[in-house]
Amino acid sequence: MEKFKKIISQYPFLGFIIAYLILLCVPTIFFTDLYQSHLSSLIFVNIIVAAGLNIVKGYCGQVTVGHVGLYAVGSYTAGCMFMYLGSDLWMTLPAAIIVTGLFGIAFGIPSFRLEGPYLALATLGGGEAIRLFIENGEFFGSTYGISSISQPVIFGVPFDTPDKYYYISMPVMLIAVYFSYSILKSSIGRAFMSVREDPISAAASGIDIKKYKILAFILSAMFAGAAGAVYAHLPPGYIHPNNYTVIEMVTFLAMVVFGGLGHIWGGIIGAIIITIVYDLTRPLYEYQLFIFGLTIVLTILFMPKGIGGFIDKIFIDKRFKKKKVEEGK
């Protein structure tokens, strides 16, 4: 076990390959109907968004409430490319990532001067502006949305049903999480954290605050763009401006906060739990927002670092106590 841990810490890539192999087997063993495949694809999309949101919110500490706007940009880049150019996922995914990354710069610039709730308001305005722009634009299909966006075809096999699309969304999710993992575990992640904790002292350590703030926004925007593109192509391939409201933003925030701000695995756990709960409680539509809002408040009050941080803390304390006991002897 110790040896295995050591190998993984040296080659984190292997861990993701193992995860890939496991997830590859999951549908054949556990899934009984298409709904479960569809739900897992949704979970994967949300994991990508949560991983991105964790970079800018959890690590870099910039409060952004406009992330859903970037997600919409990703979706509509993919949707419009399909509608006007007939591109498939392999074309729209990189394009969505690049376009959303550019929008990320626009969202990041206010963070040079604004902080906390003020930045939240600015980004909220940005996100809503994007949604309203789409809703009122004939070019984007306005309130009709864009429908029957194509699913990718590999070697003549169309991935057009939820159970097949699982095999598209899952690798994309794993690659995204792998990128976020390697970014956040390197010196870049530490620089993000120091910017969050204390910008002045971070600058004294030679960290360029503006550069890292804008970098966090761009990176997380790229994640949102990728998620948006994968979501747009998700069978039956329908996107509508109503999928990108503040309500969605609250669920994204709930994922990251509940799972653990500044905790890579936490965001994933949060995305899984919240997506499942969100889908199972659809009949109780009126209470959903109330419940998610309450979840955010309660987690911040009683578990400020979410599930991930909470579990981490238990292990850290355990190791620390063990060390002290050993020293005592």
Place this chain on the structure above:
Amino acid sequence: MLLKTKNLMKAFGGLKAIDKVDFELPAGEIRGIIGPNGSGKSTFFNLVSGVYDPDPGSYIEFDGHDITDEPPHKIGALGLSRTFQLLRLYQDMSVINNVMSGYHTRVKYKFFDAVIGRKKIWDQEKEIKDEMMELLSFVGLADYAELNASELSGGQRRLLVLARAIAMKPKLLMLDEPAAGLSPVNVDNLMKIIMQLKDKYGLTLIIIEHILKVVMDTCNTVTVLDHGQKIAEGTPSQVKDDNAVIEAYLGKKMNDEEMRKALAV
């Protein structure tokens, strides 16, 4: 000269916090800066490290570079490290991450290596971690490496800030009241560690301190500031007997006639 300021000025509104200070510091020296509260010591640090922009006409040179208008992170990258009076620890980060973030300017790998997560990243990260653990055990915090910085005691926090400032292997280390709030035993301990680190890394030090014993024992030369002006400079024993310094700290020595005049009013 490692650090040189010429005609350094900074005014907040009408208050001249730093008023035409010329300062020269050769490499390898331990310099103390003393002065009553509000005399501009911390402002001096903030000006040199780029936190404040100096007023026009000022000139600061560090290690041959003109750093007058440089942003703080560039000054840091040149090898000027500092600590803060109010510590400014990264409260919500583990102790080891606190120190490792101080290593930032020395990280060798490129951004895209990190994005892709190449093997050399993890190898280097491990090297950095080992080196920083060594530094932590040197200051005596190795056991606490995984805990949050906010869980440390006051004395340990002072050590951690010191370790974080050292992590970037600076040429010049500026300590803003490193021993504030410590008990006498801890002060001695801290100063011992600082001196050991100085020898180990070949540092040049500037120390702001109110505990005069520390300044008198460790510093080669002392600069005294009062109302933003440099009023004296010299070896500790010279400064101790300087009339201007005594006046700044204790007030003016009066002869009988002046005393009578003052009392008569």
